[in-house]
Amino acid sequence: MKAIAVTREERDLRVVEKPRPEPDAGEALVEVLRVGVDGTDHEVIRGGHGGFPEGEDHMVLGHEAVGVVADANGTDLEEGQVVVPTVRRPPNGTNEYFERGEPDMAPPGEYVERGIEGGHGFMAEYVTSPAEYLVAIPEELAELGFLVEPASISEKAFELAEAARSSFEWTPESAFVLGNGSLGLLTLAMLDDAGYDDLYCAGRRSRPDPTINVVDALDATYVNTEETAVADFADAYDPADFVYEATGYARHAFDSVRALAPNGVAALLGVPGGEWDVEVDAAAYHREVVLENKAVVGSVNSGVEHFEDGAETLQSLPEWLFDDLVTGVYGLDEFEKAFVDDETTIKTAVEFTTYEER
């Protein structure tokens, strides 16, 4: 079968020929339909993220997959069922986090991430996975199912943020999403769907721009950070009850808090690389967190329940959103196009087959 892999030596992306995997006991064989491409994939290609599977000269890319069960192999799954695989697997045997169904809470070193760190990903005609990591989704999501993983990432962040405000009455009305990439825009739509009245989305681009069009279409306010820094957001607009950081711009760890209204919560999801010393008025930051009962939660990865929630949320989002978000779906013969990241690109996917043609 064919797969798209990063090579260890050349660090380029190419189609490789691999044997079709055989499911072990407890595993199912999945025929892959589509696999989405995101910022993490670009980082993996650049070598700024993750590591290769042990002893391998390549790593199959891709962690946002949707497929169909081709061989249930005695598991509870049914052949023909549309499924989305979760990303983390136990590194050696298992550990407490996986045992209790919370792999997303495992600390670094206690997991492998398929397509990202230490494990082959899903950009292949077939993949195998333990059935417990295959989330069944409705047939109607066969085309858009590659968005379930990114949606699940936000479901988990929402859950952590809401939990952090659950000991008092918190009725958030405004949210500020930092980042106008595909995850930021999808999250903005999810927050709109969740009933937030005032939505803001920050990016560095100027109009005309397809991502800003999506912000506009969601009746959200676009905040050009070249004009209004995140640190100045609260003064320029109104402070937000919820801030969602999806850029990984290091300063945002602090500036997110400044953008918050009293009793608000900032969820940090972006992962900055390297080292970046910044000067912060630590006294003002500390004081603001305390006197205004603010909270910050970091959130990484997601578990089965977040995938289920993500699939449910996707079904209630408007169709125009997906038409605007998904700017390209490409077959294996032109897979490179899915990795072009220019100003007309929002979200792309590689298509191995379709639900109808498989």
Place this chain on the structure above:
Amino acid sequence: MKAIAVTREERDLRVVEKPRPEPDAGEALVEVLRVGVDGTDHEVIRGGHGGFPEGEDHMVLGHEAVGVVADANGTDLEEGQVVVPTVRRPPNGTNEYFERGEPDMAPPGEYVERGIEGGHGFMAEYVTSPAEYLVAIPEELAELGFLVEPASISEKAFELAEAARSSFEWTPESAFVLGNGSLGLLTLAMLDDAGYDDLYCAGRRSRPDPTINVVDALDATYVNTEETAVADFADAYDPADFVYEATGYARHAFDSVRALAPNGVAALLGVPGGEWDVEVDAAAYHREVVLENKAVVGSVNSGVEHFEDGAETLQSLPEWLFDDLVTGVYGLDEFEKAFVDDETTIKTAVEFTTYEER
């Protein structure tokens, strides 16, 4: 009646003569037994915190009081009942936070704090208060009831911190308290009572020292920050599941997070003054928060339920602790001694009368 007040002009502390207050409808008259002294009082005296009640040339100090209902005045309280007043009052009329019983979640400007900001405190022979802000406590706590307010501060912080970790299985075993003042030590004992196995407490003092003796007696590990900075705690010891910041040292806003174990939470309670620019590796901080699912919560003040919880917790703490913590209780004639803050002082109170003698 006599009261201890800070004067606006001279900014000194003196005994003033004031008319005994008359309870309005819905208010009770309370004969004050004892009022504790804490760091906030010292800041108020120095002028670094709060503001005087409108139009007054003095502010009665004190926010950690215990007293006895002298005149129930038609409220649900009973005369002779031991009570502790909460600290915040609505500034003008009321507002949503007070209406729903969450004055501690009111943002700055939406409250007056008795003895701290804009309202007379409790260091007086008699005080009045709306009955809803008087928390009934058992008679056995008549002497130590001035510790209910500080205990309530930590109860709220614990509640916020636990809520922030409530969306997954979190079984904290280790806690690191920053600050070996009376609040830090009381909190350390509360965490010990809550079942934490490994306790650490940070301070800047060296042995022999009475605060370190309390740390030792609680089987906790004393961390001298002159030797091991909070930022180095995780490497020198083990990272902690819970960090409680009670010093207001500005850098701790960030260093607390470095001291955390994966999935841990830091509660910030100290309030640094002024401006203090520090250099932080924002990328490392941001990355750590995200990849290890860490959380930070700010916590200020406390509500009626936290006072109730605090009173309950105090009753289960060992008696030796209070003998060690409370280094002096002084009558009005020598009230200045309660404001001496030297190396032999941990916690002091001013005594107006006793439960037996009133």
